[in-house]
Every structure is written in structure tokens, then in C-alpha cells.
Amino acid sequence: MTEVLGELAGRRILVTGSSRGIGRATAALLNERGASVVVHARAASEHTESLLAELSARGSARVALVTGDLDGIAGASAVWDAAAAAFGGLDVLVNNAGAWIASALEPAEAWLTGWEANLGLNLLAPAELCRRAILHFADNGGGVIVNLASRSSHRGDDAEHLAYGAAKGGLLALTKGIARSYGRDGVLAYAIAPGWVGTELADGAIEQSVRDALPLGEVTPARDVAEVVAFLATGRARHTTGATIDITGADYVR
Structure with a gap:
């Protein structure tokens, strides 16, 4: 157990979009395993305050907060x-920040706005962070x-979210190219x-019929995703x- 708790000691890790959801669970687990974690959110809030308090109370590793929009390259x-x-x-670098942004076919303005927002947040911002990470890592020993992509990266998304699936698919191609x-x-x-x-964001939107249809009979806990990130880190x-x-509880199997 000691080895697991300290296996990330000395690692300095940025987790984008870490005030809630998967990002929060990931930041907390990485810190628990000994990493110094940079928590990121668009702006300081009660969520960032509670997370920083939780991590600081451990006293086992350092934690810092960085705020800023990730709506494109400059941010x-x-x-x-x-x-x-x-x-x-x-x-x-853990590129977790993202959003399921609609891109309806009509009106045309909604289509264009949806594509611009999806590409900015779900692809261009992660790509810029990857670019900076590559340059930094290559000069500092790796x-x-x-x-964080989505099963939509493989199968595409629904008619209202075509841009989301396309952006997340691009993120997969980017990851492969970097490797x-x-x-x-x-x-x-x-x-x-x-x-x-x-x-907390998704629970209310997931109908019971969806949960019942899942092979494990439940949605994936955010901690399961965090465990995989921690191992890869x-x-x-x-x-x-x-x-x-893929972390889908066998709901989508390739």
C-alpha cells in the first residue's frame, strides 16, 4: 500500500477542468498518490475552494490553483x-477540460457557433497544451x-452533437501522432x-432506463477513470x- 500511496511522488501534474467531475476525482487521486497537482478551472469558485481545502488538509503533496478560459489557443x-x-x-499533462456542446444543423448560426465552440474547447485548446507539453518534456527528460476523449471519438455522436464527436475524434488522432x-x-x-x-453534472441527465441497460447496471464512477489516469501518469x-x-463498462466494445 505504501508503494501505491507514494508512486507519484515528485511528479508535477496539471489537470485541466478539475473543479468537478472526472477532473476533480483525478486531481484528488493523483494528490493522494503523492503528486504535486495544479488544479485548473475557468474561475475560482466554491468547488475549487473545497477541492483545495481537501487536498491541502492531507499535507502529503503540494497543490496550486490556476484559472483561465480554455476556449482556444491563446487561453x-x-x-x-x-x-x-x-x-x-x-x-x-492531463487534458480533461471539455464540454458536450450542441451543434444543430439549423439555423446555420447555431451550426457554426457549435463547431467553433467545440473545436476551440475540445480540440484546439488541448492541442496547444500538448504542443507546450511536448516542447517542455523533450527538454526536460520526458x-x-x-x-480525455470520448466513446464518441470512435462511433460519432448524435445529430445535435456532430461537432463534439468530430473534435474528440481529432483528439484521438492527435494523441496517436504525438506518440x-x-x-x-x-x-x-x-x-x-x-x-x-x-x-454531479451528469447524474441528473442519465435516465434510469439508460442505467438499467448498461452491462454492469451502473454508470462508470469517476474514480475508475481517475485510477487509469494515475497508472498512466x-x-x-x-x-x-x-x-x-475505453472506459465504458462494456457498453461500447471495439
């Missing part, structure tokens, strides 16, 4: 600069990138593709770089 670059400065560098291109520089890149995940699975790990 992502500013977040990276602030996060890297918090602990004098980073060893792991590092790990974990990109293939920068492995010799010590950069490891992984993607995670969750299905239904139980969070150790760097122990080097030859898994480039892989996408």
Missing part, C-alpha cells in the same frame, strides 16, 4: 505558463500526456475514451503509448 497557452510556473515545471512522433524524446501520450460517467506502461483505453 491554453496562458494556462500552461501559469501551471508550469507553479512548481517550476510539469511532468504530466513526460506523459493523457487526453509516434515524439516517443524518442521521452514523450508518452495516451487517450482515454469514457462512456457514461457518474458526476507513473510512466510504467511506456509501450502502451499511443493507445486509447
Whole structure:
């Protein structure tokens, strides 16, 4: 147990979108395992305050808060600069921030707005953070990138969210390209593709009929996703770089 609790000691990790949901569970677990964690949110709130209080109370590892919009390249670059400065560098990037943004066919303005918002938050911002991470890791002995995609990356999404599926699909291609291109520089890149995940944001939107139809009879706990991120962050699975790990409770099997 001691080895598990301290297996991320010395690792400096940025988790974007970590005030709630999967990001919060991930930040908490990484800190529990000994990592110094940069918590990110669009703005300070009661959620960030409670998370910082929870992590600081442990006293086992450092924690810092960085705020800023991730709606495109400029915002992502500013977040990276602030996060890297918090602990004098980073060893792991967890691109978790994202949103299921509608992109209806009509009116045309809604289609265009939906595509721009999805590409900005779900692809361009993570891509810029990946770019900064690659440059930083290559100059500092390597590092790990974990990109949170979606099962929609594989199968596409519904008619109201075509842009979301396309953006998340692009994130998978980006992850594979990074792994293939920068492995010799010590950069490891992984993607995670969750299905239904139980969070305070999603619980009310997931109907009981959906839960009953799932192979395990329940939605995936956010902690399950966090456990996979924590393992990948150790760097122990080097030859898994480039892989996408599905976490759907067998609801979607490739």
C-alpha cells in the first residue's frame, strides 16, 4: 500500500477542468498518490475552494490553483505558463477540460457557433497544451500526456452533437501522432475514451432506463477513470503509448 500511496511522488501534474467531475476525482487521486497537482478551472469558485481545502488538509503533496478560459489557443497557452510556473515545471499533462456542446444543423448560426465552440474547447485548446507539453518534456527528460476523449471519438455522436464527436475524434488522432512522433524524446501520450460517467453534472441527465441497460447496471464512477489516469501518469506502461483505453463498462466494445 505504501508503494501505491507514494508512486507519484515528485511528479508535477496539471489537470485541466478539475473543479468537478472526472477532473476533480483525478486531481484528488493523483494528490493522494503523492503528486504535486495544479488544479485548473475557468474561475475560482466554491468547488475549487473545497477541492483545495481537501487536498491541502492531507499535507502529503503540494497543490496550486490556476484559472483561465480554455476556449482556444491563446487561453491554453496562458494556462500552461501559469501551471508550469507553479512548481517550476510539469511532468504530466492531463487534458480533461471539455464540454458536450450542441451543434444543430439549423439555423446555420447555431451550426457554426457549435463547431467553433467545440473545436476551440475540445480540440484546439488541448492541442496547444500538448504542443507546450511536448516542447517542455523533450527538454526536460520526458513526460506523459493523457487526453480525455470520448466513446464518441470512435462511433460519432448524435445529430445535435456532430461537432463534439468530430473534435474528440481529432483528439484521438492527435494523441496517436504525438506518440509516434515524439516517443524518442521521452514523450508518452495516451487517450482515454469514457462512456457514461457518474458526476454531479451528469447524474441528473442519465435516465434510469439508460442505467438499467448498461452491462454492469451502473454508470462508470469517476474514480475508475481517475485510477487509469494515475497508472498512466507513473510512466510504467511506456509501450502502451499511443493507445486509447475505453472506459465504458462494456457498453461500447471495439
